[in-house]
Amino acid sequence: MNARNTLGINEKGHLSIGGADCVDLAAEFGTPLYVFDEAYIRTMMSVYRDTIAREYGDGLVLYASKAFSCEAIYAIAREEGIGADVVSGGELYTAMQAGFPAEKICMHGNNKLPRELRYALDCGIGLIVVDSDSEAEDLERECAARGRRQDVLLRINPGVEAHTHAYVQTATPDSKFGFSVASGAAKSMTEHILRCPHLRLRGFHCHIGSQIFEKSSFAVAAEKCLAFMAQLRDTLHFEADTLNLGGGFGIWYTDKDEKFTPEKYADYLRTLIRAVKEGCARFGLGLPRLMIEPGRSIVGEAGITLYTVGAIKEIAGIRKYLAVDGGMFDNPRFCLYRSEYTAVLANRAAEPSRELVSVAGKCCESGDLIGVDMALPKAERGDLLAVLSTGAYNYSMASNYNRNFIPPAVLVKDGKAEYIVRPQTPEDLVRNDVLPARLRR
Numbered sequence: 001m002n003a004r005n006t007l008g009i010n011e012k013g014h015l016s017i018g019g020a021d022c023v024d025l026a027a028e029f030g031t032p033l034y035v036f037d038e039a040y041i042r043t044m045m046s047v048y049r050d051t052i053a054r055e056y057g058d059g060l061v062l063y064a065s066k067a068f069s070c071e072a073i074y075a076i077a078r079e080e081g082i083g084a085d086v087v088s089g090g091e092l093y094t095a096m097q098a099g100f101p102a103e104k105i106c107m108h109g110n111n112k113l114p115r116e117l118r119y120a121l122d123c124g125i126g127l128i129v130v131d132s133d134s135e136a137e138d139l140e141r142e143c144a145a146r147g148r149r150q151d152v153l154l155r156i157n158p159g160v161e162a163h164t165h166a167y168v169q170t171a172t173p174d175s176k177f178g179f180s181v182a183s184g185a186a187k188s189m190t191e192h193i194l195r196c197p198h199l200r201l202r203g204f205h206c207h208i209g210s211q212i213f214e215k216s217s218f219a220v221a222a223e224k225c226l227a228f229m230a231q232l233r234d235t236l237h238f239e240a241d242t243l244n245l246g247g248g249f250g251i252w253y254t255d256k257d258e259k260f261t262p263e264k265y266a267d268y269l270r271t272l273i274r275a276v277k278e279g280c281a282r283f284g285l286g287l288p289r290l291m292i293e294p295g296r297s298i299v300g301e302a303g304i305t306l307y308t309v310g311a312i313k314e315i316a317g318i319r320k321y322l323a324v325d326g327g328m329f330d331n332p333r334f335c336l337y338r339s340e341y342t343a344v345l346a347n348r349a350a351e352p353s354r355e356l357v358s359v360a361g362k363c364c365e366s367g368d369l370i371g372v373d374m375a376l377p378k379a380e381r382g383d384l385l386a387v388l389s390t391g392a393y394n395y396s397m398a399s400n401y402n403r404n405f406i407p408p409a410v411l412v413k414d415g416k417a418e419y420i421v422r423p424q425t426p427e428d429l430v431r432n433d434v435l436p437a438r439l440r441r
């Protein structure tokens with residue numbers, strides 16, 4: 001059903017994930033519910049880890065935890081022996097709570113706050129990816145005060161236009177991320193960091209975007225970074241020893257997308273590895289330590305969201321809406337990017353699709369949709385709707401909009417599920433509210 005064998009239809013005609021019956025999961029945990037298949041996550045982490053180890057040598061896979069961040073996922077990454085990328089003090093805190101080794105964490109962000117930088121240093125973080133002049137200054141000052149030297153990368157913008165949604169392209173000339181190679185900004189910033197006695201510049205980072213299927217975009221980015229590294233060697237006599245090429249591998253959402261097996265993802269990585277090796281040979285560079293930062297491709301297809309169908313409204317000649325008990329507060333991706341998903345009636349998964357419907361959320365706004373024109377059997381109130389490939393950038397982008405509860409998440413292993421994110425309670429919603437005395441009654 002999806003790209004790898006996470007999902008199936010069992011003998012009862014119910015959708016199953018990781019061997020667990022979705023109807024049973026909904027009965028036990030309620031809906032809306034995020035469900036993750038642990039085996040799938042581990043497979044993807046290990047495929048990347050082993051491909052780099054076998055076919056490149058010195059490298060590290062960093063799980064891009066912005067895709068899905070909670071203590072359990074960092075614990076799984078730790079057990080799989082990979083690193084993690086974090087983009088805020090909050091993600092870093094969550095990783096530390098899960099006992100993640102700080103030296104395997106790389107911190108990103110175009111505007112890291114001074115307190116986030118201080119916290120990262122307190123934790124003993126492995127790498128900080130510098131992305132602004134002021135950040136380099138803050139970091140140099142903090143490290144000097146602590147009498148230590150911090151390993152850093154510099155985020156560069158190699159100017160590669162990847163074919164994906166404009167909001168998730170990051171290396172076009174107009175980007176808030178990185179220092180442009182073409183304009184010379186990357187080179188002057190390199191010189192600046194090399195003059196900072198408490199920063200040890202290990203190399204460079206680039207990330208060209210997300211949900212990218214074209215292998216060549218990654219190869220071109222790698223090539224441009226290596227050309228830049230060669231230029232620095234020749235002009236500044238600086239030899240970088242680390243190259244972090246970011247994340248961005250695409251996943252299957254609908255049948256418009258390619259379905260990749262883990263082996264296919266290994267192929268993507270091989271293309272990248274080949275580009276790095278060839279580029280190094282061409283420019284006479286030693287092989288740098290290679291890092292990649294996949295997020296979506298590790299957790300995206302590992303996760304689904306279960307909803308209960310509620311109100312159904314057919315507007316004659318226009319469209320039919322199925323409203324579910326979730327919405328843009330648990331999955332804002334349709335609203336933000338018009339992202340398409342595949343939906344399945346989990347309690348009648350073997351039935352053929354009969355109609356195209358729009359799946360609406362329960363928020364008080366018209367744009368609150370999970371998808372339009374989704375093919376489904378004729379659904380009724382009380383049916384269980386599964387939206388597939390929601391493991392990445394759903395829970396992590398969820399909100400309490402309209403004071404709805406962010407759904408809990410369960411992790412399935414060998415057919416058994418347990419919470420990795422507990423359900424919110426009404427008390428959680430008002431936990432930080434303050435009622436000044438003059439407003440009390």
Ligand code: LLP
Nearest residue numbers: 064207210211247248249293294295296393
């Ligand atoms: N590294 C860096 C520096 C990144 O900015 C990102 C994603 C990644 C790695 C991981 O990329 P992935 O392998 O997950 O494609 N909210 C958007 C996606 C934003 C991606 C931001 N950066 C969405 O829902 O599609």
